[in-house]
Amino acid sequence: MTGEPRGAARTAATPVRLGALTLANRVVAAPMERNYCGPDGVPTGHYEHQVSALARGGSALVYAEAAYVRADGRVRPRQLAIDDDGAIAGVRRLADAVHRGGALFGMQLVHGGRLARAEVSGFTSVAPSPVAATVIDGDLPLELDAADAADLVERFGAAARRSVRAGADVISIHAAHGYLISQFLSPRTNLRADRYGDPAVFLREVIAAVRAAVPGTTVGVRVSAYEGVPDGLGVDETVQILDRAGAGGLDFIDVSAGCYEAGQWITPTGELPAGLHAVAARGFADLGPPVGVAGRIADGATAEHVLRDEGADFITVGRALHADPSWTAKILRGEPPRPCIACNYCADMLRTGEPVGCTVNPEAHEALPAAPAPDGEQPDVLVVGAGPAGLEAACRSAALGRRTRIVDRSDHLGGTFALAAGLHEYPEYHRIVDWYAGRLDRLGVLVELGTEVAPGDLAGQDEDLVIMATGLPGLVPDVPGAGLPRVRELTAWLDGGLCAPLDSEYVVWGADRDGAAVADHLAARGVRVVLVGAGDEPAEDVGPRAKLLPLARLRADAGVEFLPNATIESIEPDAVHVRTFAGRRVISGTGPVLVSLGPDGSGAPIQAARAAAPGKTVTPVGAAAGHGGWTAIAVRHAAETVITARPTEPRRHDESQRKGNHP
Numbered sequence: 276m277t278g279e280p281r282g283a284a285r286t287a288a289t290p291v292r293l294g295a296l297t298l299a300n301r302v303v304a305a306p307m308e309r310n311y312c313g314p315d316g317v318p319t320g321h322y323e324h325q326v327s328a329l330a331r332g333g334s335a336l337v338y339a340e341a342a343y344v345r346a347d348g349r350v351r352p353r354q355l356a357i358d359d360d361g362a363i364a365g366v367r368r369l370a371d372a373v374h375r376g377g378a379l380f381g382m383q384l385v386h387g388g389r390l391a392r393a394e395v396s397g398f399t400s401v402a403p404s405p406v407a408a409t410v411i412d413g414d415l416p417l418e419l420d421a422a423d424a425a426d427l428v429e430r431f432g433a434a435a436r437r438s439v440r441a442g443a444d445v446i447s448i449h450a451a452h453g454y455l456i457s458q459f460l461s462p463r464t465n466l467r468a469d470r471y472g473d474p475a476v477f478l479r480e481v482i483a484a485v486r487a488a489v490p491g492t493t494v495g496v497r498v499s500a501y502e503g504v505p506d507g508l509g510v511d512e513t514v515q516i517l518d519r520a521g522a523g524g525l526d527f528i529d530v531s532a533g534c535y536e537a538g539q540w541i542t543p544t545g546e547l548p549a550g551l552h553a554v555a556a557r558g559f560a561d562l563g564p565p566v567g568v569a570g571r572i573a574d575g576a577t578a579e580h581v582l583r584d585e586g587a588d589f590i591t592v593g594r595a596l597h598a599d600p601s602w603t604a605k606i607l608r609g610e611p612p613r614p615c616i617a618c619n620y621c622a623d624m625l626r627t628g629e630p631v632g633c634t635v636n637p638e639a640h641e642a643l644p645a646a647p648a649p650d651g652e653q654p655d656v657l658v659v660g661a662g663p664a665g666l667e668a669a670c671r672s673a674a675l676g677r678r679t680r681i682v683d684r685s686d687h688l689g690g691t692f693a694l695a696a697g698l699h700e701y702p703e704y705h706r707i708v709d710w711y712a713g714r715l716d717r718l719g720v721l722v723e724l725g726t727e728v729a730p731g732d733l734a735g736q737d738e739d740l741v742i743m744a745t746g747l748p749g750l751v752p753d754v755p756g757a758g759l760p761r762v763r764e765l766t767a768w769l770d771g772g773l774c775a776p777l778d779s780e781y782v783v784w785g786a787d788r789d790g791a792a793v794a795d796h797l798a799a800r801g802v803r804v805v806l807v808g809a810g811d812e813p814a815e816d817v818g819p820r821a822k823l824l825p826l827a828r829l830r831a832d833a834g835v836e837f838l839p840n841a842t843i844e845s846i847e848p849d850a851v852h853v854r855t856f857a858g859r860r861v862i863s864g865t866g867p868v869l870v871s872l873g874p875d876g877s878g879a880p881i882q883a884a885r886a887a888a889p890g891k892t893v894t895p896v897g898a899a900a901g902h903g904g905w906t907a908i909a910v911r912h913a914a915e916t917v918i919t920a921r922p923t924e925p926r927r928h929d930e931s932q933r934k935g936n937h938p
């Protein structure tokens with residue numbers, strides 16, 4: 276796209292020139308808010324640690340996140356500030372950390388416009404026009420008068436100047452995703468009659484102000500190729516506006532997509548194709564500057580395809596680097612990184628205000644404790660249960676140099692997580708299970724599938740330290756008829772139920788994440804589903820971004836009936852009796868009743884295991900220890916526990932007792 280011959284040496288490993296700078300390779304760590312700042316907008320030590328890891332992990336350019344240029348444009352309580360000279364010192368710590376790691380440092384500048392709320396910023400929000408963002412229950416913004424719009428233009432320039440003083444090598448103007456600049460670009464949100472009614476004017480002025488503030492610095496723009504809503508901007512219109520705004524004179528154009536009303540294009544889930552925005556990004560090539568592409572570029576093959584075949588000049592990688600900060604170095608070496616499964620747990624965590632974690636990376640939100648220095652010989656470790664928590668425990672344990680064995684009574688790795696990977700909402704979930712399988716192999720962990728180790732068997736096992744990653748059984752309430760063959764606990768049903776011929780109708784009792792995902796899966800196969808939920812909506816436990824597509828499908832599908840605020844009172848062979856706020860209801864039919872009401876929270880299996888093996892240290896992890904619900908939490912707990920767990924009385928290893936073949 277930069278005039279280089281198409282396909283000529285355009286691989287992730289080759290350098291690319293952006294303005295006066297040359298990036299050592301074509302992988303850019305995307306700007307990502309992760310609640311890594313304090314409430315004052317100053318980066319924490321963990322922020323430094325993370326950007327340093329990204330730099331050391333091989334990405335040529337590492338961004339911080341969308342930093343707000345004026346206080347009334349702050350969207351989130353822990354967003355990075357660059358609105359005041361007081362912010363420079365904190366940003367400099369990030370720049371230094373990135374530079375020490377060997378990468379260039381980028382700052383992205385934003386104003387939230389109507390997406391900022393008084394509750395967070397302390398100010399009445401401002402926007403091109405008074406159009407509230409109903410999708411986030413946004414405040415009705417004040418219409419910017421021309422003088423205030425001009426002030427904001429200057430604020431972008433001032434923020435760029437501060438960023439460069441703090442050590443930024445690259446400035447990216449955030450004109451994507453529905454924030455203030457995109458509000459000026461879009462006819463949905465810019466209803467003005469003055470000169471700012473021309474969608475190109477505000478951006479043109481911002482570009483000029485930033486250029487003037489930091490002459491010689493590499494400056495580019497991030498833009499949504501399309502808004503992704505029926506009345507929103509498409510690719511051609513966006514290209515034309517950018518052209519008129521003078522984006523052709525910039526040093527790069529970084530192409531993303533979507534807006535808050537169509538968040539599936541901002542952080543696409545695994546249901547959407549890998550590298551999906553690359554085709555749209557081609558439309559920006561004629562503007563002149565090098566073009567970058569973001570969106571579901573999560574493996575080496577997609578990275579190379581987007582660069583070589585789609586003609587992108589660089590790739591901007593977000594979640595894959597959140598999952599593994601060394602992703603870049605690994606794909607360049609041909610090693611498998613810890614894979615992002617595109618679940619959007621991270622995107623939804625932003626709303627919590629807590630440091631943003633990751634389903635597959637237990638270190639994303641907080642560094643793990645350092646392993647204590649070994650005092651004596653390392654214990655041998657038995658991990659019982661090969662769900663994600665067990666897999667993490669086994670890999671961590673082996674990486675610490677402990678002989679490790681993992682057993683599972685089923686014939687596969689990954690537990691119910693692997694079974695859920697068969698649901699159409701989760702097509703990428705298998706990737707992390709596959710990755711663990713490879714890692715177990717490389718670390719020499721002995722894997723015994725189809726092996727039940729019941730509490731009574733523990734005393735006879737060789738290992739001193741037993742990690743119980745057995746999860747918890749699902750709860751089936753003791754209502755009349757609960758014992759009928761048509762009633763199945765949902766995760767037990769998943770084991771085989773997805774491959775077996777489906778019935779024509781199902782009742783799913785429990786509209787939590789799992790119940791809703793199964794209902795969605797069944798409905799997509801033409802099965803009639805009645806979803807009985809305790810709350811007002813299906814999947815209330817899931818964040819809005821992760822459930823955007825399945826929830827829309829469940830609502831639209833005529834074959835799905837959702838009964839809110841409801842519970843099942845009794846089940847008969849040909850009827851299910853439901854109580855709702857509106858009264859009682861009988862669902863006729865003989866199809867399966869799948870129960871998804873969460874785990875049976877009893878710690879009885881662990882107590883039994885401890886009682887049966889008094890000479891051993893038996894330590895539960897993940898759901899078995901009450902840290903379940905979300906895989907991210909279970910995996911983190913497993914990692915932390917294994918690092919710190921030790922047998923009460925370490926004993927010397929006796930080779931003659933050893934079974935199995937691992938080193």
Ligand SMILES: Cc1cc2nc3c(=O)[nH]c(=O)nc-3n(C[C@H](O)[C@H](O)[C@H](O)COP(=O)(O)O)c2cc1C
Pocket residue numbers: 305306307308309340341383449451452497531541542543569570571572591592593594595621622625631
């Ligand atoms: C937790 C989270 C925070 C994000 N914050 C920003 C941001 O500050 N600025 C921005 O332009 N995009 C942001 N994004 C979007 C990413 O930069 C990226 O474009 C998007 O995740 C798609 O790329 P990926 O599939 O590689 O993750 C964020 C995404 C996530 C998941």
Ligand code: SF4
Pocket residue numbers: 594595597598614615616617618619620621622632633634635636
């Ligand atoms: S939380 Fe999910 S989507 Fe986000 S980086 Fe981790 S695996 Fe990827």
